[in-house]
Amino acid sequence: GQQVMQIPQYQHVQEGEDFTTYCNSSTTLSNIQWYKQRPGGHPVFLIQLVKSGEVKKQKRLTFQFGEAKKNSSLHITATQTTDVGTYFCAGPDTNAGKSTFGDGTTLTVKP
C-alpha cells in the first residue's frame, strides 16, 4: 500500500533558526496537505498543494510540491516558539477517498 515518510522525525532549533521537514510518498499524489498539531492538541489543516512544482507561502512558512508529485517540503524561516508542534503531511491514495499521514516531524524551539 501507499507509504508516506517524513524526515527528520525530530528537530530541535534555536529560536530564529530556519527549519525544514520533508515528505516523501511511495506513490504519485494528486495533492498533498500539511497539518500542524500542537502538544496536547489536534491536527489543524495548514495548506493543500495540487499542482506539480507548486510553491505556496504563508507568512514565514513555505510549502513546496515536487515536480513528480511524490514529495513535498515545509520550510519555516526564523522559527519562533509558537512554531513548536508536530507537522504532518498527508496525501490521498489512488482511490482518493482517504489520506495516508506521514509519521510527522516534531519541532522544538529553544528561546
Place this chain on the structure above:
Amino acid sequence: GAVVSQHPSRVICKSGTSVKIECRSLDFQATTMFWYRQFPKKSLMLMATSNEGSKATYEQGVEKDKFLINHASLTLSTLTVTSAHPEDSSFYICSARDVRGQGNEQFFGPGTRLTVL
C-alpha cells in the same frame, strides 16, 4: 467555519464496558468522516472511513465488531468501542471533509482520550 466537535473529550471506563464517541460537523455537512487512532508521539492511524447512509470502510487489521461506526446523518458519526480492554486505551480523533470542498483537506475534532482500566 469548518468546526468539528467530539464528545466526550475524555473517558475512563472499566474493562469490558462499551464506550461511544460522537463526532459532529458543526457548520458544514460531511458525507465522509474518518476515524483515527493516535498513540503517544505517533502519527495518525486511519481506522475506518465513515460514509453517511452506508457501511463504514475499515482499514486492514481493524476489527469491525470491536469498533462499531454509524454515520446516521450528514453531521454526525459515532464510534463505539465495544467490550473495551486496556489495550484499547488511546487518543481517538475524527475528521470530516466538507461536501462543498474542492480538495481533500480534513477538519479534525479535538479528540477523545480513552483510558480503559
